[in-house]
Amino acid sequence: MSHVRSPIRQEWVTNTDTYGKITEDVVRPIESKPNAMWLLFTAISGLVMIMCFTLIGWTIYKGIGTWGLNKTVGWGFDITNFVFWVGIGHAGTLISAVLMLFRQEWRNSINRASEAMTIFAVFCAALFPLIHMGRIWLAYFTLPLPNTRGSLWVNFNSPLLWDVFAISTYLTVSLVFWYLGMIPDLATIRDRMARGGRKIAAYIYGALAFGWEGSSRNWSRYEVISLILAGLATPLVLSVHSIVSMDFATAVIPGWHTTIFPPYFVAGAIFSGFGMVQTLMIVTRKVYKLENYITMDHMESIAKIVIATGSLVGLAYTTEFFTAYYSGAFFERYIFINRMFGPYSWAYWIMFTCNVITPQLFWFRSIRRNMVLTFIISIFVNVGMWFERYVIIVTSLHRDYITSSWADYYPTWVEAGIFIGTFGFFMFLFFLFSKYLPVINMFEVKTLMHHIKKPQHVIETEAALAADAARQDS
């Protein structure tokens, strides 16, 4: 690129000296036949996904009674999973929108896959409030539609309704942002397929590429729209998890009724999302041999965000606990002591260890650059963040103001199956994505290259032209 660049800055693209190599490396999995490993893992995740939808079908057929919920604990695995999956989604938008506004160059190679992760995670998340309704066919009751049900309108004062708007906006905006970002790359694949004589593939990718030609006029407009979309998606991502947190914070349940929830949830969401980004990227870069684009420095940057947000989450846990103690509110105090030492203390301590203690290992450079350890820690983060939601929801509900209504909650196999099943659903979609769409944003990575060599096809064309000219002269 033409701007001045400090030589001490690290290179985000390594061992690559032509633009064509990026295209080749990213398109390789799309061009080649699916290998046995991919088929195996896609089949396994597909089966798990089928289990998920079968159990959802069973829940709808039999009713919510198939779950372990009771009158006291009315939210259990369902809302835990909902918040967990929505949280995962936040990293993708953070990478694609917030880091774009901050002009973080390292986002360029991981944004595509993270955005895909966001969308698939929000798909999983959206399932849970829907099936929790029990009568899923009445889901449209949540929309403010003119109706003949005694003119029954939705409650605009309820955060649950805000959530309907937040999640649907978030999902559709993320989808559009993701797709728009992919159009130039789809055009690249279209032309590459056409060059390789693969007509059907060229036709399909061509249809998806919307006739993209890459003219400067297009690019100029494209950059403006990307920037505005990023500007709009940035407050959106903060608003979504703030609203999710208000589902809890506006209730008068001890342990929920606290003003720290919105920032605490947003930090937690980004933390859990980056945990998932780590998990997926470590595997993706290895399997698809993309280490030149998702370098160690990228993985280090992600680890640094994990440590920052993990510490924020730790701070929130401590603040929450201190506030409960210092407020002198009886029920509030009890709930927190009960969280730490009550029947669900095991969940609390799993949460605390996985979210606050293990990510601190990322202070060591050697650990940040060790992919095996990073992978293990990222799994811990995922587990810990799931337990965070479980702890918040179940421990606050199971012992409320009236001792006579205290009850315990444990999930049934149906709930557990649906939860595990959503991982199948998520991974199935991710495997399909990684096989048929470019996992790396090729055009944005190309803008990061600083030392370009003349490509082979140019050398050949020049030689041919020179030979032609020589022939004509003689």
Place this chain on the structure above:
Amino acid sequence: MEKNFLVGKFWNTEHVLDAVKKFQEKDILVYDVYSPFPIHGIEPYLNIRRSRLAIAAFLLGLTGATLAVTCMSLIYGVIWPMNIGGKPALAFPDFVPITFEATVFFACHGMVLTFFIVGQYWPGKKAKLFDDRQTDDVFVVAIDQAKLENEEEAKEVFAQTGAYEITKKTL
């Protein structure tokens, strides 16, 4: 309608920038530059104005916000006031989240639609390509021959600035 173009192909963005600068100096009108990724700083040489999509986004966002506030106020204030826990039905602070979401929803989707309409993109549209590598690693500078007075001069600029191939193409 088909046009005849004089086409210079490059493999490096710096050469492209050199070329468009030279063309501007010599008053030769460049039809457009095609590149696999955005070339920053090329706009002034091609007389590209900054897109006004931001204005569209603002107006669309305003539409969303107005629509949300109007709907909620009408439904809650006029059509069907609801008493939930004795709280006021027409509570504007409670309308903020939905108003915000509606603003973003309208601005984003409306702007993307505007982008597709203005740029004339649609699913299945056939791309007109000067080179089948222009979305991969080749940069194309195209000059409309109908508006080109001195072809030799343009070819000279291409050769000087490092075009590896100079051809003609009808699109």
